[in-house]
Amino acid sequence: MALIVQKYGGSSVADAESIKRVAKRIVDTRRAGHDVVVAVSAMGDTTDELLDLANEVAPIPAPRELDMLLSSGERISMALLAMAIHSMGFEARSFTGSQAGMITDSQHGAARIVDVTPVRLREALDEGAIVIVAGFQGFNRDTRDITTLGRGGSDTTAVALAAALDADVCEIYSDVDGIFTADPRVIPKAQKLDHVSSEEMLELAANGAKVLYIRAVEYARRHGVLIHARSTFSSSEGTYVLGEGMKNPRESKGAAMEEPIVAGVATDFGQAKITVAGVPDVPGKAAEIFKIVAKSGANVDMIVQNVSATGRTDISFTVPKADAPAALKALAGEQTEVGFASLVHDDQIGKLSVVGAGMRTHSGVSATLFEALSDAGINIEMISTSEIRISVVLRDSDLADAARTVHTAYGLDGEAEATVHAGTGR
Amino acid sequence: MALIVQKYGGSSVADAESIKRVAKRIVDTRRAGHDVVVAVSAMGDTTDELLDLANEVAPIPAPRELDMLLSSGERISMALLAMAIHSMGFEARSFTGSQAGMITDSQHGAARIVDVTPVRLREALDEGAIVIVAGFQGFNRDTRDITTLGRGGSDTTAVALAAALDADVCEIYSDVDGIFTADPRVIPKAQKLDHVSSEEMLELAANGAKVLYIRAVEYARRHGVLIHARSTFSSSEGTYVLGEGMKNPRESKGAAMEEPIVAGVATDFGQAKITVAGVPDVPGKAAEIFKIVAKSGANVDMIVQNVSATGRTDISFTVPKADAPAALKALAGEQTEVGFASLVHDDQIGKLSVVGAGMRTHSGVSATLFEALSDAGINIEMISTSEIRISVVLRDSDLADAARTVHTAYGLDGEAEATVHAGTGR
Numbered sequence: 086m087a088l089i090v091q092k093y094g095g096s097s098v099a100d101a102e103s104i105k106r107v108a109k110r111i112v113d114t115r116r117a118g119h120d121v122v123v124a125v126s127a128m129g130d131t132t133d134e135l136l137d138l139a140n141e142v143a144p145i146p147a148p149r150e151l152d153m154l155l156s157s158g159e160r161i162s163m164a165l166l167a168m169a170i171h172s173m174g175f176e177a178r179s180f181t182g183s184q185a186g187m188i189t190d191s192q193h194g195a196a197r198i199v200d201v202t203p204v205r206l207r208e209a210l211d212e213g214a215i216v217i218v219a220g221f222q223g224f225n226r227d228t229r230d231i232t233t234l235g236r237g238g239s240d241t242t243a244v245a246l247a248a249a250l251d252a253d254v255c256e257i258y259s260d261v262d263g264i265f266t267a268d269p270r271v272i273p274k275a276q277k278l279d280h281v282s283s284e285e286m287l288e289l290a291a292n293g294a295k296v297l298y299i300r301a302v303e304y305a306r307r308h309g310v311l312i313h314a315r316s317t318f319s320s321s322e323g324t325y326v327l328g329e330g331m332k333n334p335r336e337s338k339g340a341a342m343e344e345p346i347v348a349g350v351a352t353d354f355g356q357a358k359i360t361v362a363g364v365p366d367v368p369g370k371a372a373e374i375f376k377i378v379a380k381s382g383a384n385v386d387m388i389v390q391n392v393s394a395t396g397r398t399d400i401s402f403t404v405p406k407a408d409a410p411a412a413l414k415a416l417a418g419e420q421t422e423v424g425f426a427s428l429v430h431d432d433q434i435g436k437l438s439v440v441g442a443g444m445r446t447h448s449g450v451s452a453t454l455f456e457a458l459s460d461a462g463i464n465i466e467m468i469s470t471s472e473i474r475i476s477v478v479l480r481d482s483d484l485a486d487a488a489r490t491v492h493t494a495y496g497l498d499g500e501a502e503a504t505v506h507a508g509t510g511r
Numbered sequence: 512m513a514l515i516v517q518k519y520g521g522s523s524v525a526d527a528e529s530i531k532r533v534a535k536r537i538v539d540t541r542r543a544g545h546d547v548v549v550a551v552s553a554m555g556d557t558t559d560e561l562l563d564l565a566n567e568v569a570p571i572p573a574p575r576e577l578d579m580l581l582s583s584g585e586r587i588s589m590a591l592l593a594m595a596i597h598s599m600g601f602e603a604r605s606f607t608g609s610q611a612g613m614i615t616d617s618q619h620g621a622a623r624i625v626d627v628t629p630v631r632l633r634e635a636l637d638e639g640a641i642v643i644v645a646g647f648q649g650f651n652r653d654t655r656d657i658t659t660l661g662r663g664g665s666d667t668t669a670v671a672l673a674a675a676l677d678a679d680v681c682e683i684y685s686d687v688d689g690i691f692t693a694d695p696r697v698i699p700k701a702q703k704l705d706h707v708s709s710e711e712m713l714e715l716a717a718n719g720a721k722v723l724y725i726r727a728v729e730y731a732r733r734h735g736v737l738i739h740a741r742s743t744f745s746s747s748e749g750t751y752v753l754g755e756g757m758k759n760p761r762e763s764k765g766a767a768m769e770e771p772i773v774a775g776v777a778t779d780f781g782q783a784k785i786t787v788a789g790v791p792d793v794p795g796k797a798a799e800i801f802k803i804v805a806k807s808g809a810n811v812d813m814i815v816q817n818v819s820a821t822g823r824t825d826i827s828f829t830v831p832k833a834d835a836p837a838a839l840k841a842l843a844g845e846q847t848e849v850g851f852a853s854l855v856h857d858d859q860i861g862k863l864s865v866v867g868a869g870m871r872t873h874s875g876v877s878a879t880l881f882e883a884l885s886d887a888g889i890n891i892e893m894i895s896t897s898e899i900r901i902s903v904v905l906r907d908s909d910l911a912d913a914a915r916t917v918h919t920a921y922g923l924d925g926e927a928e929a930t931v932h933a934g935t936g937r
Contacts, residue, residue: 105568108568139591141527142594142595143595145598147594147598149604150593160580160586163579164576164579165565165568167573168568168572168573168576168580169568172571178575184655
């Protein structure tokens, strides 16, 4: 008998029918002899609808009250889910973030978990109940106020519960079958990965893969939680995310365990490029520029500085599209101070990243990438690398073609086309 | 400076616009120099929508989970209301039932308040904040579970807070202007009462008047809370409900204080009559019958037993229409045991009640009623009386005419017609 934590996102519990389907899935796990703890998101678009209401009554909603408001979404889904399980003849109890002992700091809207004290959950498990916990929410011990964890909060809730309860596995259910070698909407021949290391997963998530949230993967890695990303709509296994020294549960089942060099190809259409042209080529100018950008709140990803021959240089960097206007405004305001010639804004770019822990020990991985793109006649505008990742910035119109070419070049193409469902979670 | 508790029902906070209107009203009270504590219901039809969802996922929803589900409704409205007030430049904080210290027994769906410990509310008031509390909900200290108070729960929340905080007045806002001498939808010439005693209010509420819930009025009487029933849609004063020895706040303003003999006429279309015919006229048969009815869960209101001349007698009683099928089924199952001849079910009845504390000291009050009905050619089927009330059962088709006739006979008709708004609260 194992202790299994399961997380279901908003699209998995969008209406009464979906809730009953999820309830059945949970009951099946219980019937197989396991203890089950479930973290659940708000139903479908509930959170967005509540946000709309908030904006209707207040232009800038008070953060404490906004958290109080948003936390009601999970109470609805978790109570309905517990009822549905109950009516199938199994004992189920739902718990809010505070009842579950999800203790956070006091930063409303983006609270960090500081402790998990799941006393009531343990009691309920000991009494044989299935435990349902509201995802995305916690409470602060000092202010005694309700908080929310921000984007990806329910994934983090699930992983934190798995860590605190020493669960055997944390199953993150969504509308896709697992982690793929690429986004199946971009590359139909993308294959589901049997497993991926948590460091690879972090690079994939940071560079455009949307199945798991970085924060949850980080938490899992730090606390040694085994994540199993799988689909609500299928009973087949998904992808295991393995932390350091963690054993793949499938190995005992005799699965082939040869490690590929490249785990996957990530695509990201969400970045914009800003070029600061004609910067005086004197020490400290780059620092000056990125201090201004940081103060604007923009999150810089890649940076490229051209070689200077004329005493002036161009500095280009990428930021999320939504951050670009603030960064541009901040820079324009300091043009005289910094002494640059002009600003160029380009949001027609796309980022392609190749991620693989095998890059550490295999040479020639980057050569394959550059060769494939060159053969396809695709121009590279920026390059950046980490220990296990190579990213290039291209024209956004080239990105899909580039991804397909590169996917093939690394031998990642599968035979069947992946099934894609629509939907979002939080 | 006074401490004022205000209660707003679901129709008063049905959408963003209504919430902003209520927020303005609260801010106006604060601006007038008062401390304000608000109990608020769920928005519009939220509770019914949540109930529908519950019934979709589970035929008989688990009571603990149903309370968890329903309690989310007030969290939404209270957070939105606090935000709206906040954005008008006033500090406002919302509190759930448990945060507000609303401690109840563990009877889910119909929990009784056992203690109120509003520590956090006092702190917030001391810090100058407007306090918003979720109506209808509490929590049980032993199970640490969330409970709901059942029908009229938000009125009870408001009165209980007023008692615990020693408030100067508890204002119950709804879509009608106050307590009327009759239902203005039945009798357009009904007049708004300046005040009514709590015992009269209890009789009126028990006999069909729907502005205040019996439970809240009882709680107010027991704890010496002054209730002011008034309209969300008008700034004019409503009706004060005065407990024993309580002074009418308007007396100091020079209002005329002559007490009328009859406070009002209540009409009730919600009862059905059951007649158990041909009951053996031996001692203990009535007890036997009403034990069966009570076991079926039906709530008996009026009882009439005909004079027996033949050794057999007929016993008639009224129950809420919804309870009649269960009562009939239970009686039919025991027909042989009890030895009655037949059962007659009649749901075409209406009940008319005349309520007035003046009945204690004035004779002839009932004569006026019977005379008025006789003059109008309306037949009386059953009669029951309390110290300050006379009720008669009539054909339901006669009820509106009868009420108008009686209203006129007691001199209750006003000159203007009352304004009626649609809507419900909880």
